[in-house]
Amino acid sequence: DTEVTQTPKHLVMGMTNKKSLKCEQHMGHRAMYWYKQKAKKPPELMFVYSYEKLSINESVPSRFSPECPNSSLLNLHLHALQPEDSALYLCASSQEVPGQRYYNEQFFGPGTRLTVL
Amino acid sequence: AQTVTQSQPEMSVQEAETVTLSCTYDTSESNYYLFWYKQPPSRQMILVIRQEAYKQQNATENRFSVNFQKAAKSFSLKISDSQLGDTAMYFCAFISNAGKSTFGDGTTLTVKP
Numbered sequence: 001d002t003e004v005t006q007t008p009k010h011l012v013m014g015m016t017n018k019k020s021l022k023c024e025q026h027m028g029h030r031a032m033y034w035y036k037q038k039a040k041k042p043p044e045l046m047f048v049y050s051y052e053k054l055s056i057n058e059s060v061p062s063r064f065s066p067e068c069p070n071s072s073l074l075n076l077h078l079h080a081l082q083p084e085d086s087a088l089y090l091c092a093s094s095q096e097v098p099g100q101r102y103y104n105e106q107f108f109g110p111g112t113r114l115t116v117l
Numbered sequence: 118a119q120t121v122t123q124s125q126p127e128m129s130v131q132e133a134e135t136v137t138l139s140c141t142y143d144t145s146e147s148n149y150y151l152f153w154y155k156q157p158p159s160r161q162m163i164l165v166i167r168q169e170a171y172k173q174q175n176a177t178e179n180r181f182s183v184n185f186q187k188a189a190k191s192f193s194l195k196i197s198d199s200q201l202g203d204t205a206m207y208f209c210a211f212i213s214n215a216g217k218s219t220f221g222d223g224t225t226l227t228v229k230p
Contacts, residue, residue: 031216033218040206040223040225041222041223042208042220042221042222042223043162043208043218043220044220045217045218045219048216048217050216055216056215056216056217058217090162092162105152105164105167106152106164106212106218107164108154108161108162108163109161110160110161111161
């Protein structure tokens with residue numbers, strides 16, 4: 001299984017809602033990533049988890065809360081979002097190699113298209 | 118901090134022709150990896166090719182090859198025998214040893230029949 005799955009595919013939420021995005025991989029990868037991508041723009045790194053521990057937080061607002069409950073799952077909890085948070089949210093994973101932690105190819109999921117009204 | 122620059126926002130090529138997408142980067146690190154990713158319209162991001170900075174030999178993957186010039190911090194992608202399915206946005210990406218990935222702004226490539 002060489003796939004990263006993300007649910008839901010589409011999500012529309014109001015500014016007072018609480019929702020969660022889910023990402024799953026069964027490739028045995030121990031590094032997982034959240035990216036935000038606006039239309040026709042590059043992905044922007046948000047968070048990196050390594051061995052289920054948060055290793056990078058790119059100064060993301062606290063209304064985005066990541067969680068890694070186990071080595072296969074990565075969640076992104078959303079609360080009190082703003083319309084400018086509307087974007088495609090991509091999850092990715094990569095295999096850890098001793099001494100080359102992040103150098104391997106990142107496998108991307110199809111993304112969740114989020115609209116905040 | 119690292120930066121990645123793709124100076125060609127849009128390019129087009131005739132089917133079966135060859136096209137080169139440019140990428141330059143800036144970093145103070147000595148060990149890193151560079152990647153080219155492809156994102157077709159409304160479809161998933163997939164890896165095209167990767168290059169280890171410590172390797173002098175340019176990477177190749179079938180019709181895709183890179184010209185890696187480490188001293189010049191240049192990493193261009195050559196696509197030979199272009200096919201309609203190559204139409205996509207192409208991102209050059211740098212990944213540091215600390216796990217921070219930086220993507221260029223992308224080049225939208227259109228292959229014309």
